[in-house]
Amino acid sequence: MTGDPIRAALLLEQCWHRVPGGTAVAAVELARAIAQRTDVEVVGIAAAHRGGPVVFPPDGIEIAHLRLPRPLLYESWARLGRPRVDRRCGGPDLVHATGGAVPATRAPLVATVHDLAWRHRPDHFTTRGRRMFEAWLDAAGRARCVLCPSAATATDLADAGIPTERIRVVPLGADLRPAEQADVEALRVRHGLTGNVVLWVGVAEPRKNLAVLAEAMEAVPDAVLVMVGAPGWGVDIVNLVRPLGERVRIVGPVDDAEKRAWYALADVFAFPSLLEGFGLPVLEAMAQGAPVVTSAGTSTEEVVGSAGIVVQPSDVDAWTAAIRHLLDDPDEARRLGGSGRSRAAAFTWDRTAAGTVDCYREALAA
Secondary structure (H helix, E strand, O other), X not given: OOOXXXXXXXXXXXXXXXXXXXXXXXXXXXXXXXXXXXXXXXXXXXXXXXXXXXOOOOOOOEEEXXXXXXXXXXXXXXXXXXXXXXOOOOOOOEEEEOOOOOOEOOOOEEEEOOOOHHHHOHHHOOHHHHHHHHHHHHHHOOOOEEEEOOHHHHHHHHHOOOOHHHEEEOOOOOOOOOOOHHHHHHHHHHOOOOOEEEEEEOOXXXXXXXXXXXXXXXXXXXXXXXXXXXXXXXXXXXXXOHHHOOOEEEEEOOOHHHHHHHHHHOOEEEEOOOOOOOOHHHHHXXXXXXXXXXXXXXXXXXXXXXXOEEEOOOOHHHHHHHHHHHHHOHHHHHHHHHHHHHHHOOOOHHHHHHHHHHHHHHHHHO
């Protein structure tokens, strides 16, 4: 290879998903961080669309739109290995399948797999969905380098038969900018919050285990549960939280600045997922100094380390006790919040980009 920048084509179709979720955030922030480097030139890959994206790709990154809409494009890639993206993307040196599908290409392939949730909880997915995920995993497993954000997912990939020598753990990053205090106070006024706030952030779906959180909050009568994020699927949030009465605020999706303000406002951030590939909201909460309670036995335990409290995801009493402990002991809450902020400082998107580009070089040298 010469000293010219690597031309990397990254799948950014997630930006047009109806509910983008953390994988879209990860793809966009990774693309943004890589594009700021001088050793890589980034082009995005997307399907044909009449409307604009839900999450905007980074400024200055060319998006190569193919002629097929997403369902046909993904099906064609999986079944036919067509259409190849190489010519449309200007002859990339490699293609990075950042999640959800594997573009057809003759170039060296790098793939990211965030989690194998459908194998752990098949009842949370349709038969067709599981079949599609298996096809995607099979295609991703043929990549020269398979990236994942946590040791938990690396173990799952190895158990699925992907050679460990091709698996690389590259953790995700977070927006470390502190929230504006004026934004925090504005949220309190707008939503009538005068006491303790327990926060959850995410896309509602069965594996988020929200029934346990709602039940745990019934025994915390002096706190309001705030739920931020897109409605998602498979979960009736309104019905779940009905027993909390006036002690709940369902906020819906918000922009990045407001999300940072919610984290900074929270007295406790509670994230009881049954399984995550990484758990970006946990890291984002830590970056704003919110004390975290999250689930043992999944990747969020890796993310929080000793800077939070981990409990068994199905133990309602344990969730109540952990939340109660942090509300009753503000010194401990401040200590964990400070530890979380310090730990989160090591998780930057520049660091994610550096680890990813190292994998690009491995793939090109293979």
